[in-house]
Amino acid sequence: MAKFAWAYVNCSGSGTADGASAGPTGSLQFISGSGGHTTGSAKLVFYTGSLGGYTANSLVLSGNFHVSGTISASVFHVKDTAIIDATGSTYFGDSNDDVHMRTGSLVVSTVAGNLILSTSYGQQATYVKGFGAGYTAVAVASYAITNGDYILGVRRGNYITMSLPAPTAGNTGRVFLIKDEFENRGTGSIYVTGASSGFTIDHSDSYVMSGSSPAISLYSNGSNWFVF
Numbered sequence: 299m300a301k302f303a304w305a306y307v308n309c310s311g312s313g314t315a316d317g318a319s320a321g322p323t324g325s326l327q328f329i330s331g332s333g334g335h336t337t338g339s340a341k342l343v344f345y346t347g348s349l350g351g352y353t354a355n356s357l358v359l360s361g362n363f364h365v366s367g368t369i370s371a372s373v374f375h376v377k378d379t380a381i382i383d384a385t386g387s388t389y390f391g392d393s394n395d396d397v398h399m400r401t402g403s404l405v406v407s408t409v410a411g412n413l414i415l416s417t418s419y420g421q422q423a424t425y426v427k428g429f430g431a432g433y434t435a436v437a438v439a440s441y442a443i444t445n446g447d448y449i450l451g452v453r454r455g456n457y458i459t460m461s462l463p464a465p466t467a468g469n470t471g472r473v474f475l476i477k478d479e480f481e482n483r484g485t486g487s488i489y490v491t492g493a494s495s496g497f498t499i500d501h502s503d504s505y506v507m508s509g510s511s512p513a514i515s516l517y518s519n520g521s522n523w524f525v526f
Contacts, residue, residue, distance in 0.1 A: 320335075324343045324346065325343050326342050326357075341359065342358070413427060414426070431448045431475075442463075445468075445472060448473070449475045450475065453480055455480050455483055455486060456486040458486070458489065460489065460490045462474070464493060465522055466520060472518045473516065474515070474516045477512075487508045488508075498523070499523045
């Protein structure tokens, strides 16, 4: 007689001592004793038809499932609550167009419980312990600002042109910080202008940064840019 670890057996009844299988119909079989008898449990059943509220060809486990290896699946559908404990790096998504969404609030903290980041649904606000923004050093005479920029430090002398991207619905609320880091610019100035026509900066076609180490902050309202 061949030996096996488990098998799906379409059985019924309670089984007998002569080696017949036991368990409810559709249950996965496992060895129940040294004599090689097999049995099954209603907690682990393979439904070939639409039974018990499950679709056909469904494996149903009622209980806990512990895996020491890797689980590969096309889709994970979590019905109630998911708790994920991981050691090391964890990655989500495999392409730039992936979108990861959550509903409610979010808290990021250290193991000791020290708050790093909190987004509150009730307060409609985000709180951070410390903040570091993207920085770009500008060392060319003409620089086209992109939506991926934030802090721009101008390190080149003489006249500099900084071109803003067109304000759109997609970059409404976008903020840029421009700071002149060049010492003793003299008569040169930094011109902030539009990369395309049809919009203004504080109701003007351009904005001139002059004087000693000037700095400005700008935001988009979706139609124009404003200095604040």
